[in-house]
Amino acid sequence: MMLKAEKKPIHVRSIVISIVTLSLFLLLTGYCLHKPLPDGFTVTQWDRTVMHVVEPALRVAYYYPSRMFSKASNMVYWTRGALNILSKTLGLLVDTQGQIDIEWQNWNGTPVKIYRPINNQTSTDGAVIFIHGGGFALGNVEMYDSLVERMAFEMKTLFISIEYRLSPETVFPGGILDCEAAIDHFYQFGEIQFGVNTSKVVIMGDSAGGNLATVVAQRRVARKALPALAGQVLIYPLLQMADMQTVSYRYFHTRLNGYALVDPESVAYYYMFYAGIDMDEKAYLIPSVVSNGHVAKHLHKEVEEMMSYRTVIETTRNYNNHSISERWQIEKNYEAQDLMKPFLTNPDFSPLMRKDLSNLPPTMVITCEFDVLRDEGLIYAKRLEASGVPTTSIHYENGFHAMLNFHSELHEASKSVEDIEQWTLNIINNA
Numbered sequence: 469m470m471l472k473a474e475k476k477p478i479h480v481r482s483i484v485i486s487i488v489t490l491s492l493f494l495l496l497t498g499y500c501l502h503k504p505l506p507d508g509f510t511v512t513q514w515d516r517t518v519m520h521v522v523e524p525a526l527r528v529a530y531y532y533p534s535r536m537f538s539k540a541s542n543m544v545y546w547t548r549g550a551l552n553i554l555s556k557t558l559g560l561l562v563d564t565q566g567q568i569d570i571e572w573q574n575w576n577g578t579p580v581k582i583y584r585p586i587n588n589q590t591s592t593d594g595a596v597i598f599i600h601g602g603g604f605a606l607g608n609v610e611m612y613d614s615l616v617e618r619m620a621f622e623m624k625t626l627f628i629s630i631e632y633r634l635s636p637e638t639v640f641p642g643g644i645l646d647c648e649a650a651i652d653h654f655y656q657f658g659e660i661q662f663g664v665n666t667s668k669v670v671i672m673g674d675s676a677g678g679n680l681a682t683v684v685a686q687r688r689v690a691r692k693a694l695p696a697l698a699g700q701v702l703i704y705p706l707l708q709m710a711d712m713q714t715v716s717y718r719y720f721h722t723r724l725n726g727y728a729l730v731d732p733e734s735v736a737y738y739y740m741f742y743a744g745i746d747m748d749e750k751a752y753l754i755p756s757v758v759s760n761g762h763v764a765k766h767l768h769k770e771v772e773e774m775m776s777y778r779t780v781i782e783t784t785r786n787y788n789n790h791s792i793s794e795r796w797q798i799e800k801n802y803e804a805q806d807l808m809k810p811f812l813t814n815p816d817f818s819p820l821m822r823k824d825l826s827n828l829p830p831t832m833v834i835t836c837e838f839d840v841l842r843d844e845g846l847i848y849a850k851r852l853e854a855s856g857v858p859t860t861s862i863h864y865e866n867g868f869h870a871m872l873n874f875h876s877e878l879h880e881a882s883k884s885v886e887d888i889e890q891w892t893l894n895i896i897n898n899a
C-alpha cells in the first residue's frame with residue numbers, strides 16, 4: 469500500500485512534466501516556425517489564416533527535409549512523396565454531386581483520366597486537355613483531381629488529364645511526347661468516342677504543365693497540325709531559364725527567401741533534371757546557374773531579344789515600391805554553359821524563346837505577384853499580343869505560385885478558377 473501511494477504521485481508528476489515539456493516544445497517550435505507572411509500575400513483574413521498554417525506545414529513536410537539530402541534525386545523523390553500525401557488533405561470540400569463520370573484510359577501508351585459529365589449532359593461539344601504542374605518531376609493526375617473535377621462540373625465540359633512521365637526518370641522531351649501521343653489519339657477518336665467537336669479543344673496547364681501545354685501548342689502550329697487548338701490557358705507557366713535574375717526572381721531573394729514557395733534554386737534543379745543532367749553529380753553548378761553564369765556569351769543577343777519586354781515589366785511592376793536587390797554578380801561557369809547550350813534557346817524546352825508566336829491560338833496567361841515566374845509569364849503575354857494572338861493576361865496581385873492547388877481552401881484561388889472557367893467556356897463557345 470505504502471509503496472503504491474508513493475509511486476502514484478511520481479507517475480502522475482512525470483506525465484504532467486511530459487505534457488508540459490511537450491507543450492512548451494510545440495509552442496516553441498510553432499513560435500520559431502511562424503513567419504509573418506509578406507504584405508499582400510493573399511488578401512482576405514481567411515486566406516491569410518489558412519496560409520499561416522499551410523506554409524509552415526509545407527516547410528516542415530518537405531522544404532526543410534528536402535534540403536538535408538546529399539543527393540538531389542533523393543530530394544526530388546522525398547518531395548514527390550511528401551506532396552502526394554499532403555495533397556490528399558486538399559480539395560475535400562469539392563462536391564460534384566456525382567455528376568462527373570471518371571475513367572482511366574490508355575491513349576497511345578499514355579494514361580489519361582477522363583472527366584465526363586454524366587449522361588453526356590455537357591454544356592458544350594468542346595473539351596479541355598489538362599497538363600498538371602510540378603517542375604516536370606512532381607505531382608500527378610490524382611493530385612489535381614479536385615481541381616479538374618470541379619472545372620468539369622462547373623463548366624459541364626469534358627476534361628482529359630494527362631499522366632505524362634516525370635523526370636529525372638524520363639527526361640526532355642519525354643513528357644512532351646507523352647502529351648502529344650495522348651492528344652493525337654484524342655484528335656483521332658474524340659468525336660466518335662465522346663461526340664466532341666475537335667475544333668473546340670482548349671489546352672491548359674499550370675507551372676511546368678503550362679510549359680508543356682504551350683510547347684504542344686507551338687509545335688502543332690509549327691507542323692501545321694489540324695484542327696488547330698481553340699485556345700491555351702497558361703497558369704503561372706515556367707517558360708525559360710536563361711534569365712534567373714528577373715525582377716520577380718530578385719524579389720524572392722529579398723523578401724521570400726526561406727518560405728515554402730517555389731524558389732530559384734529549386735527551379736534550377738528541376739529544370740536541369742528535366743534537361744537530363746545528373747544533378748546528383750552536378751549540384752555544384754547551382755550557384756552559378758541562379759546568377760546566370762550558365763548562359764554562354766553567344767546566346768546573350770537572342771535571349772535579350774526574346775525577353776525584350778522585360779524592361780516594360782521591370783518599370784511598371786515594382787512590388788509597391790519595395791526596393792529590389794541588384795542583379796547578382798554573374799558567376800560564369802563554362803561547364804554549365806556547355807551543358808545548357810542545347811536547351812536555353814530551344815523553344816521545345818524554353819517556349820519563351822520561340823521566335824515566331826503568330827498563329828498560336830487565343831491565350832489566357834495567369835500570373836501571380838508572389839512567384840519567381842511572374843515576369844516570364846507577363847513577358848510571354850506581351851509577346852503573344854505583339855504577334856497578333858488574342859491574349860488575356862490576368863495578374864493576381866495577392867496570388868502566389870501553385871495557389872490553384874488550394875482552390876477549395878482559398879478565396880482568391882477559387883476566384884481565379886472561376887475566371888479561367890469563364891474565359892475557357894467563352895473560347896469554346898466562340899470557336
Ligand SMILES: *[C@@H]1O[C@H](CO)[C@@H](O)[C@H](O)[C@H]1NC(C)=O
Pocket residue numbers: 586587588660661662663
Ligand atoms: C455518351 O456519348 C458517347 C459518345 O457519343 C456514347 O458512346 C455514350 O454511350 C454516351 N453515354 C451516355 C450515358 O449516354
Ligand SMILES: *[C@@H]1O[C@H](CO)[C@@H](O)[C@H](O)[C@H]1NC(C)=O
Pocket residue numbers: 788789
Ligand atoms: C510608389 O512610388 C511612386 C513614386 O514615388 C508613387 O507615386 C506611388 O504612389 C508609390 N506607390 C506605392 C504603392 O507606394
Ligand SMILES: *[C@@H]1O[C@H](CO)[C@@H](O)[C@H](O)[C@H]1NC(C)=O
Pocket residue numbers: 665666667668898899
Ligand atoms: C465544329 O465547330 C466548328 C467551329 O465552331 C464548326 O464550324 C463546325 O461546323 C463544327 N462541326 C460540327 C460537326 O458540328
